[in-house]
Amino acid sequence: MSAILVTGANGQVGYELRRSLAPLGGVVALTRQEMNLANEASVLAVLREHEPRIIVNPAAYTAVDRAESDVDLAMAVNATAPGVLARWAADNDALLIHYSTDYVFDGTKNTPYAEGDAVNPQSVYGESKWRGEEAVRSSGVRHVILRTSWVYGHHGSNFLKTILRLAQERSELNVVADQLGAPTSAALIADVTRTIVERVSNLQTTDGFKETFHLTARGNTSWHGYAEHIVREASAGGFKLALSIDKLKPISTAEYPTPAKRPANSKLDCTKLMNRLGITLPAWQEGVDHVVASLRST
Numbered sequence: 001m002s003a004i005l006v007t008g009a010n011g012q013v014g015y016e017l018r019r020s021l022a023p024l025g026g027v028v029a030l031t032r033q034e035m036n037l038a039n040e041a042s043v044l045a046v047l048r049e050h051e052p053r054i055i056v057n058p059a060a061y062t063a064v065d066r067a068e069s070d071v072d073l074a075m076a077v078n079a080t081a082p083g084v085l086a087r088w089a090a091d092n093d094a095l096l097i098h099y100s101t102d103y104v105f106d107g108t109k110n111t112p113y114a115e116g117d118a119v120n121p122q123s124v125y126g127e128s129k130w131r132g133e134e135a136v137r138s139s140g141v142r143h144v145i146l147r148t149s150w151v152y153g154h155h156g157s158n159f160l161k162t163i164l165r166l167a168q169e170r171s172e173l174n175v176v177a178d179q180l181g182a183p184t185s186a187a188l189i190a191d192v193t194r195t196i197v198e199r200v201s202n203l204q205t206t207d208g209f210k211e212t213f214h215l216t217a218r219g220n221t222s223w224h225g226y227a228e229h230i231v232r233e234a235s236a237g238g239f240k241l242a243l244s245i246d247k248l249k250p251i252s253t254a255e256y257p258t259p260a261k262r263p264a265n266s267k268l269d270c271t272k273l274m275n276r277l278g279i280t281l282p283a284w285q286e287g288v289d290h291v292v293a294s295l296r297s298t
Ligand SMILES: NC(=O)C1=CN([C@@H]2O[C@H](COP(=O)(O)OP(=O)(O)OC[C@H]3O[C@@H](n4cnc5c(N)ncnc54)[C@H](OP(=O)(O)O)[C@@H]3O)[C@@H](O)[C@H]2O)C=CC1
Pocket: 007, 008, 009, 010, 011, 012, 013, 014, 031, 032, 033, 035, 036, 037, 038, 039, 057, 058, 059, 060, 061, 062, 077, 099, 100, 101, 102, 129, 147, 148, 149, 150, 151, 152, 156, 157, 186
């Protein structure tokens, strides 16, 4: 019997969860090879072996464009598997912490999205993540769903690392400037998850704990504004770049066609989380600067 089971241990958030949850003890963090979410029998066998009290599920099919043509696997991992985890947790009185995305919204709202706003996914990935959320809720399990956005970290693949690489290889780069959101570090998500685990475990009665929270860093920018910040920070930090800031051009979504449609407004209102946990979320630039510096020193 283990206390906490973490899925997708080699992902950005999974990797940081191993660090943030370790002091709580009894953590079993499993990779895709050790627990394949696309295989229900494998998932149930692993759950029966470890009998966790808390399941933390950052594993997901996150290749947004590929999901448009790989629908079955995206749905299996993002929509079906959370339901399997949730039903096992409900039957065994375990708590499930699950993650979702800004891409459940269509992005047509002018202000940040709150937890109760109507969803309208525009991509297979967004739809699969919404179905996963609903599978968790309808199971009746005690749960926390954390919706976040634009995740990056030192470990794993992300926009920050792609831009750093491109800025070293290319002298010109075009990045969309009409999609707005908050870059959010995997480390922040993992740290807030630990706070939630501690709070929920300490509640006298946790019977009714079923909550969805928005969790992102503070402030927002466009993908272009984000790229600009990365390039400036990398340049100041001593990276040898082929790209100068005046050659990083803002373009429209229409000028950068992709298989999956992305929301123009990805801003999430995190007031509920801040009020309930009594925490202040850091400005998005803080985590970006930290990761750029950490990549420089490796
Ligand atoms: N990345 C982002 O920008 C955002 C992510 N989210 C959500 O946050 C959560 C964490 O995302 P993040 O850490 O960035 O994702 P990553 O893509 O970095 O990691 C996902 C992990 O899931 C694993 N995985 C994929 N398929 C399976 C499977 N069939 N069985 C078991 N494991 C599998 C991957 O394994 P492997 O290492 O073998 O590939 C990988 O380790 C996800 O729920 C995601 O939807 C929300 C908003 C933004």
